[in-house]
Amino acid sequence: MRAILALEDGTVFHGTSFTGDGEATGEVIFNTGMTGYQEILTDPSYHRQMVCMTYPHIGNYGINPEDIESDRIRVAAFIVKECCKEPSNWRATETLPNYLSRQGVMGIEGIDTRALTRHIRLNGAMRGVMTTTDDPATAVDKARAIPTMQGLNLAGDVSCRSPFFWTADGPVATDWDSLRWPTSGPKVAVYDFGVKYNILRELSCQGIQPLVVPADTPAARIRELGVDGVFLSNGPGDPEPVEQAIEAIRDLAQDTPIGGICLGHQLLALALGGRTYKLKFGHHGCNHPVQDSTTGVIEISSQNHGFCADVSMLEDITATHVNLNDQTLEGFRHRHKPLMAVQYHPEAAPGPNDAKPFFRRFAQMLTVQ
Numbered sequence: 001m002r003a004i005l006a007l008e009d010g011t012v013f014h015g016t017s018f019t020g021d022g023e024a025t026g027e028v029i030f031n032t033g034m035t036g037y038q039e040i041l042t043d044p045s046y047h048r049q050m051v052c053m054t055y056p057h058i059g060n061y062g063i064n065p066e067d068i069e070s071d072r073i074r075v076a077a078f079i080v081k082e083c084c085k086e087p088s089n090w091r092a093t094e095t096l097p098n099y100l101s102r103q104g105v106m107g108i109e110g111i112d113t114r115a116l117t118r119h120i121r122l123n124g125a126m127r128g129v130m131t132t133t134d135d136p137a138t139a140v141d142k143a144r145a146i147p148t149m150q151g152l153n154l155a156g157d158v159s160c161r162s163p164f165f166w167t168a169d170g171p172v173a174t175d176w177d178s179l180r181w182p183t184s185g186p187k188v189a190v191y192d193f194g195v196k197y198n199i200l201r202e203l204s205c206q207g208i209q210p211l212v213v214p215a216d217t218p219a220a221r222i223r224e225l226g227v228d229g230v231f232l233s234n235g236p237g238d239p240e241p242v243e244q245a246i247e248a249i250r251d252l253a254q255d256t257p258i259g260g261i262c263l264g265h266q267l268l269a270l271a272l273g274g275r276t277y278k279l280k281f282g283h284h285g286c287n288h289p290v291q292d293s294t295t296g297v298i299e300i301s302s303q304n305h306g307f308c309a310d311v312s313m314l315e316d317i318t319a320t321h322v323n324l325n326d327q328t329l330e331g332f333r334h335r336h337k338p339l340m341a342v343q344y345h346p347e348a349a350p351g352p353n354d355a356k357p358f359f360r361r362f363a364q365m366l367t368v369q
């Protein structure tokens with residue numbers, strides 16, 4: 001079925017829908033990962049974004065029930081050069097087109113993804129409309145009417161509504177009144193701004209007991225839990241309008257060890273007095289070189305962010321990591337307090353495991369103070 005992708009600047013790409021009729025809207029960005037499409041599709045940080053894969057053949061190893069980073073597909077739509085409809089992998093239980101269609105998410109193929117990627121690199125991430133029905137002019141008008149990502153508080157859209165424990169068997173629901181920590185080990189409240197499962201898996205691997213809490217949980221409630229630390233998850237949208245969380249983090253940062261990843265990194269930066277800004281086309285892929293400025297070691301990292309933090313004006317903060325492609329901030333820590341965060345994804349999923357020791361450092365920070 002013929003479909004178009006119309007961008008806000010009037011550019012229109014013609015392709016074919018591999019998920020039937022439909023329409024989708026969102027910010028169009030590109031991801032340079034060669035594999036890992038299932039983790040990308042289910043990463044809540046992609047909420048309201050249409051992801052274009054630069055690798056030309058996607059879907060070859062199908063879909064399995066394990067490689068998910070949340071309970072459903074989160075991207076607004078999926079853009080590929082060629083979608084493989086007959087996957088070959090012993091773990092596959094479903095095809096990519098089926099997976100998307102079943103969850104009502106549109107996929108388009110047959111467009112020139114290299115041209116689209118170049119266009120976004122040169123002109124920046126853009127709002128877009130994917131449609132099988134509208135004519136190009138109508139679709140472009142619709143794209144212009146979508147709210148821009150800047151100023152959008154989306155964490156509440158994807159956060160859990162009530163707390164849950166992360167266990168070896170996955171999430172186990174609890175409620176504030178009957179909450180009882182199930183095992184020993186450091187107790188950590190994980191703010192859920194759209195948390196990826198692999199962050200929770202990695203925290204558990206460190207012997208930590210993660211309790212996942214809604215994005216709007218006030219600091220007072222966290223204090224009542226008597227936690228050993230707080231973790232700030234990744235998540236979609238602009239960090240600046242997530243004011244309630246910034247307020248809670250500012251309060252907790254006075255006396256509680258805090259670690260953060262991606263949106264969590266940005267929110268911690270804002271809570272400490274830093275600033276955030278939108279990048280032109282963001283970092284989305286599995287091959288971004290990041291240098292640890294304290295050791296000189298370079299990690300190849302998984303990344304997915306459209307905004308960036310600036311803490312250069314803060315005396316008590318040390319920048320610990322820098323992106324070697326564009327010199328943007330990739331991590332920081334407080335000089336005297338147990339507070340540290342990274343912009344990239346040490347939990348990978350998908351991506352290389354170079355940065356996994358971050359979780360060990362966080363676990364150590366809970367005990368050595």
Ligand SMILES: NC(=O)CC[C@H](N)C(=O)O
Nearest residue numbers: 234235237262263306307
């Ligand atoms: N993966 C994330 O947490 C993304 C953070 C934020 N939404 C950004 O785009 O920069």
